[in-house]
Amino acid sequence: MRKIRKIILHCSDSDLHEHDNIQVVRQWHLKRNWIDIGYHFFITKDGKVNRGRDIDTIGAHCARHNRDSIGICLSGRHQFTDDQFCSLRLLLLKLMMEYDLPKTAIHPHHRYNKKKSCPNYDVQEILDTL
Numbered sequence: 001m002r003k004i005r006k007i008i009l010h011c012s013d014s015d016l017h018e019h020d021n022i023q024v025v026r027q028w029h030l031k032r033n034w035i036d037i038g039y040h041f042f043i044t045k046d047g048k049v050n051r052g053r054d055i056d057t058i059g060a061h062c063a064r065h066n067r068d069s070i071g072i073c074l075s076g077r078h079q080f081t082d083d084q085f086c087s088l089r090l091l092l093l094k095l096m097m098e099y100d101l102p103k104t105a106i107h108p109h110h111r112y113n114k115k116k117s118c119p120n121y122d123v124q125e126i127l128d129t130l
């Protein structure tokens, strides 16, 4: 079992309906010769929490920070739904309990990569309402 120290939040960077599907994102990542989708969870616009990589498997979602983190991706670029944020909050609360993580362990991707705007939603606002 690896030690989980943080959770990193992402978006899929596409609002196209046909991309609102974990199998499509999995195919993008398999085409890069990765073993599977890079994220551990992918939340589609209907609020469904889709399982990606097993949590015990290191993800591929944030350079230099994959080893000790869980990656969660919301489907979307600029248009996210209340159902997604509702599911995200519940998932975060569950993971915080399970891995004994404080709110300060939850980070937007752009904190680690200043060139990115990912996840394009206000993570602090989510943390404030947990």
Ligand SMILES: [Zn+2]
Pocket (backbone or CB within 6 Å): 009, 010, 011, 061, 109, 118, 119
């Ligand atoms: Zn990201």
